[in-house]
Amino acid sequence: MVPILGIALAIPKTGRREALHRQLAAAIRDGRLAAGLRLPATRVLAEALCLSRNTVLAAYDMLLAEGYVEAKAGSGIYVAPLRPLRAPRRPAAAEDKVDGRLAAYWRRPGTMPTAGPERPVRFDLRLGTPDIRMMPLAIWQRLHARALRAVARRGEGYGEPAGRLDLRAAIAAHVSFTRAVAAQAGDVVVTAGAQQAFDLIARILVTPGRTVVAVENPGYPPLRLAFAAAGARIVPVPVDDDGLVVEALPAEANIVCVSPSHQFPLGVAMSLPRRLALLGFAKASGAVVVEDDYDSEFRYGGRPLDALQTLDRDGLVFYVGTFSKTLFPGLRLGFAVVPDWARAALLAARQAVDWHVPLTDQGALAAFIAEGHLARHVRRMRRLYGERRAALLTALNGDLAAWLTPVASEAGLHLSARFKSGLSGAAVANAAAEAGVAVEWLERYAVGAPASAGLAFGFGTIGADEIPGALARLEPVLRRAAG
Incomplete structure (x- = not known):
């Protein structure tokens, strides 16, 4: 084994040059030595294999002559770009066959909607991304560097599955102030985004098939x-328009998942009678509720209704939040406020999955919240997003009013609008992409036959001054679609 190459080379006592050449050429053909890889210097490889340098030089020369490698003046010898000759693992005729070694679900796994058009667009109104350009990076870098120094100074190893205590305390204070969620540090579990929180909750609550x-x-x-x-x-x-229709819940439901503060993707808020009815259903049936509160920090009018977790008196609600919308998705930090009865199981699941997110990221976020930077950033972005939202509503209620009716919404980073006539959201979105505008359609988020057809407009990454131009391009698309 040659560590500097990472492949096994068996060099016999005789015919060494030919053996070295043959094995290197085979590794290049198979793709084990990838195109662009810099091969070791002849002297280094000769020493590693206990060969003469002339033997390695001769093998390299043969590879050069055959086109397996290429020499770059003053730089070295590199693997040339070749198409690997290895046969495909599965013939095209077997595309529909599934390997029985996979667990049942993963033989035909569900997929998430694509992010939208792959082609570049002039105006991006897709959902889910905040304006990362406005992130106070200098502050974040300073706090992250400080957290890294602290971790090194203390010689910290692995952290707690629940997350750092200072971050959990900061999150508890944050959700108490912004959403009136009753939580102590001990109720909070730090996760790798909201998605990991959903995964952990599913792991501890779901009995497969039942x-x-x-x-x-x-x-x-x-x-x-x-x-x-x-x-x-x-x-x-x-x-x-009042949120989840509680009367339509199946009696056998064990878990109910909702986004009551800013329903995704419609944007409606669940009314107070519906919230109380949902909690009543959960208590009577022994179900639990997963509350996804993903972007309600950005509120533009009216008093927010109490979170389900705030109204809960029976330990029925798992409250899930994320910093992907308030800060940036790449941070991959979220949290769950967990009922007492489920905490030990969820922490055990967390330790089995990935133990914890990086301690330095946790330390930086804890300081970012505790020192008031998050609150200031949210206030600043709320004003900025409010301007974009107002510009979007002006256009929807103006030139686009003949085709779209905005859905009432007072929070979040997107607005939805229903079609007034029988248009296809997918067809309109695809035509809009051709015109340089990326929007999303409501039907893509439905299970089965969609009840709502329309468009969803994200304003996280587009400036208020760009929105009129974007929707001006959308207007002829809608006119043509309506015929």
Whole structure:
């Protein structure tokens, strides 16, 4: 074994040059030595293999002559770009066959909606991304460097599955101030984004083939997939202008997943009577509720309704939040406020999965919250997003009013609008992409036949001054689609 190459080379006592050449050429053909890889200097490889340098030089010369490698003046010898000759592992005719070694769900796994058009677009109104350009990076870098020094100074090893205590305390204070969520540090579990929180909750609550999970329809696909992957039976439940239709919940539902503060993707808020009815259903049936509160920090009018967790008096609600919308998705930090009865099981699942997110990221976020930077950033971005939202509503209620009716919404980073006539959201979105505008359509988030057809407009990454131009391009698309 040659560590500097990472492949096994068996060099016999005779015919060494030919053996070295043959094995290197085979490794290049197979793709074990990838195109662009710099081969070791002849002297280094000769010493590693106990060969003469002339033997290695001769083998390299043969590879050069045959086109397996190429020489770059003053730089060295590099593997040339070749198409690997290894046969495909599965013939094209077997595309529909699935390897039985895979667990049942993963033989035909669910997929999330694609992010939209792959082609570059002039105006991006897709959902899910905040304006990362406005992140106070200098502050974040300073706090991250400080956290890294502290971890090194203390000689910290692995952290707690629940997360750092200072971050959990900061999160508890943050959700208490912003959402009136009653939580102490001991109730909080730090996760790698909201998606890991959904996955962990599914791991501890779902009995494969038996557990019934009710989800909003239309709703958030990654949440739905987390529970489906755990083996749950997914039952879609309709959403109207008051949120999830509690009367439509199946009696056998064990878990109900909702986004009551800013329903995804419609944007409606669940009314107080519906919230109370949902908690009543959960208590009477022995179900639990997963509350996804993903972007309600950005509120533009009216008093927010109490979170389900705030109204809960019976330990029924898992409250899930994320910093992907307030800061940036690449941070991969979220949290769950967990009922006492489920905490030990969820922490055990967390330790089995990945133990904890990086301690330095946790330390930086704890300081970012505790020193008031998060609150200031949210206030600043709320004003900025409010301007974009107002510009979007002006256009929707103006030139686009003949085709679209905005859905009432007072929070979050996107607005939705229903078609007034029988248009296809997918067809309109595809035509809009051709015109340089990326939007999303409501039907893509539905399970089965969609009840709502329309478009969803994200304003996290587009400036207020760009929105009129973007929707001006959308207007002729809608006119042509309506015929």
